[in-house]
Amino acid sequence: MNPYLIVPLLALFLNLSLFTYVLALKGKHRVVHLYLLYAGDLSLWIISIVLYWSFLPIHWMPWIFKISSISWLLAGTLFLEFVFAFLSKNPNILLYLLRGLALAIFPITLTTDWIIGGVERKYWGDMLLPGPLYVYGVNVLIVTPAVYAIFLLLYESRKEEIGFRKQCYLLAFGTFLTSILGFLTTILPRILSQGDLHYPPLSGSASVIQSLCVFIAIAKYGFLEIRLEKIALQLYSKLREGVILLSTADELLYWNESAKEILGFSKSSSAPEKLDLGNFLDGFTRKPFTRMDFKKKSESPAKEIRIDDETIYSTGPVYLEVSKSEIPISGRDLGKVYVLRDITEKKEASEKINMLYSRVVRDLDIAREVQNTITTRTFPDSEKFKIFSYFRPYDHVGGDVLNCAESVDGKIEILFADVSGHGISSAMVAAMASISFNVVSRKGSKPKEGLLFTNDLLSSVVTQHFISAMYLRFDPKTLILEYSYAGHHAGLLLRKGETLDLPGKGGVLLAVGTPILEDYQIQLQAGDRILLYSDGLFEVRGSKGIPMGNTTLVEAVKKLSYQDSDGLIRSLVSYSESFGDGIMTDDLTLFCLEISESA
Structure with missing residues (x-):
């Protein structure tokens, strides 16, 4: 057995494991469908690498390279489309151009030598000989979507809740390392050495780095699971009641504008890493409860209520009714949802x-x-x-x-x-x-x-x-x-x-x-x-x-x-x-x- 096959086989195992794990979590949302489509395409790319390095009959290889090229021609576009859906952004003209270009180049790859010029056998397996358009095609269809996706993840997540920002950072970091490793071992040597390679390329196998970052985001921050509730969170943001979602360790995963206002935060203030409601409510307890009333620690100015020119009631405290329930976040982790209602007028x-x-x-x-x-x-x-x-x-x-x-x-x-x-x-x-x-x-x-x-x-x-x-x-x-x-x-x-x-x-x-x-x-x-x-x-x-x-x-x-x-x-x-x-x-x-x- 070729020892170099260990690299793509390990990458294939990890990618398929993550694919199965995400499919088991939630498989009915468009964001998850697009991610599974992208992960499936990556797995096909890695399977192609396994075939390239298996020393199959040399006369088979040109057609294997050309047919399997559809996997890496579509990888960048599929990933960019997933990022658009994950960020709840409408596709723009760049995505449509990349889709059309990827589908147009595949027939050219099959019928000409402009993308894949031939095959050369190396000590680690078979390597394609680039045609005159290979480097341009790879840069446009793989490198460009990756760079643009990283930019979108970092830019669009600036004003989002902390939990979602961390998910975006992990995905951007994994994509950046994967792209750098693939570029340094596959594209750059071909540019510097007129198309020749002296060591195994890692462009497809490097995607395992991105997969590991995705797994960490799922396990730690509920990636692809909290985001599935984006529509519900947008609805929560319109409610007059305050809605707060905390992790088991009181990490603030989400809060709406009403919650910020009720707790005394300004609209421009940044969200804290952790939120202890005991710092804001007198007598707040961590013991299980469904609904309780609490007095807010920061009091409003005293009010005088008069009937028939006589003062009968004067109050300053603000009272909040707090409802609490648990909600699954990811895996076995449970989060806590708090709904805050100002009941001062009722009191x-x-x-x-x-x-x-x-x-x-x-x-x-x-x-x-x-x-x-x-x-x-x-x-x-x-x-x-x-x-x-x-x-x-x-x-x-x-x-x-x-x-x-x-x-x-x-x-x-x-x-x-x-x-x-x-x-x-x-x-x-x-x-x-x-x-x-x-x-x-x-x-x-x-x-x-x-x-x-x-x-x-x-x-x-x-x-x-x-x-x-x-x-x-x-x-x-x-x-x-x-x-x-x-x-x-x-x-x-x-x-x-x-x-x-x-x-x-x-x-x-x-x-x-x-x-x-x-x-x-x-x-x-x-x-x-x-x-x-x-x-x-x-x-x-x-x-x-x-x-x-x-x-x-x-x-x-x-x-x-x-x-x-x-x-x-x-x-x-x-x-x-x-x-x-x-x-x-x-x-x-x-x-x-x-x-x-x-x-």
Whole structure:
């Protein structure tokens, strides 16, 4: 056996081992497919070298060299294409030119002596005699793609996370050593010695250096595995919650912009090698947990929250809810994913609710004052729309909620809710719901999210009441009304003499853990009116004890809809009072959004 065969056989074994290992890790991603294609081409190149050095019949060798040349003609292009995909870059004109050139040169190699001029037998095996275009072809199709790929790996990875940069550095380093060794033992001697070689060329076998660097990148930094989650990481980068991925040794593998901001890092600051959350969060534990709340060590300036000209709450700390889960990184290594959410507003709102709860229970007069603050009396004014309302509690205070606010983007946010029961306790829950609305309306959330926020905020405090509600968002610019139901009866759309139900449904708040809610949307038109009313309007009982019912009330609306909005509201209140002989059984609230005829 030719002892020189040990070199290509060892390189073939290592390349095929890495090929199998990568295939076993993940084989369904385009980046991995391209790498496997490139690694397979390298293995074919090394198999060709084994044939060259096996002292086969000399008359076979010219055709073996020419046919097998496809492996090294395509190697540079395949590697460059893999690097483009790995860096999430779109192919450019250079890659397309190299593809076409490689495919065009192969037929020339088969049919002419311009690339492979012949074969010469040496002491280590057979060596090709270069044709007049051999050196140019090798430089263009192998050396040029390698140099360009190294440049891309170093340049494009500058602003990436540390783990990915290290992967790029390893791949660039391995490619550089492989290219240098191949150039010094194969190309340069041919240039200096008019095509002759005096020792075995290592151009194909040298790829084992690149393969070893790839293996280290896989084993240590999750190469080709973390990168497979690039799309997910791009999605994480858009989240308002902070997302952090750490290795077992707390090495920072990834974090999004929200995580940097939450922890107090500036946008321009570089990512640390390691990240210990215990340095940022009081009481942070390394023991297993799924979700916990922590106070941030760096406190924001103190805030004073006032109600009725009296300070009732002052806070400075920032609170974070941290969710933790494990995720496989590479091999048997497990990483840790942390999701950070700023719940300071939720904590503040909870404190306000607790303070209000005790005060309302102790003092009915304060409850009445709170009732006045949670019910919107003055509405936004516009040429495109008008708002009309009516509010009357069953007793001194009631459980109906009518809140309206204008967000920074000009949209009108409306919460129309009815707390079960009436009196002080219902008014207290209504106040809590109003506080929740004041918090969520500033965020510009979808109606469904606003209702779920209220449910989540109050569920741990309120145990004896439930809330039926509607949350609406109206855009005066587009006349689009978004809304969501939470157990409330249907609102009414009055359009061109017709009275229609606003379609939709949803679960009651505080009745179950998390109600099933949906978002709905409707395009309003000039002259449309949206009418909402609490169940106190149709739960009145007649002289024989029979309740009016919603169906009877809707029929009354149809008959009275010719009136203007203010007159319609007054007529409906009068109709309800007449039906019940002036005896009301619950809080009474009405709301009407009227789109101007000129809108």
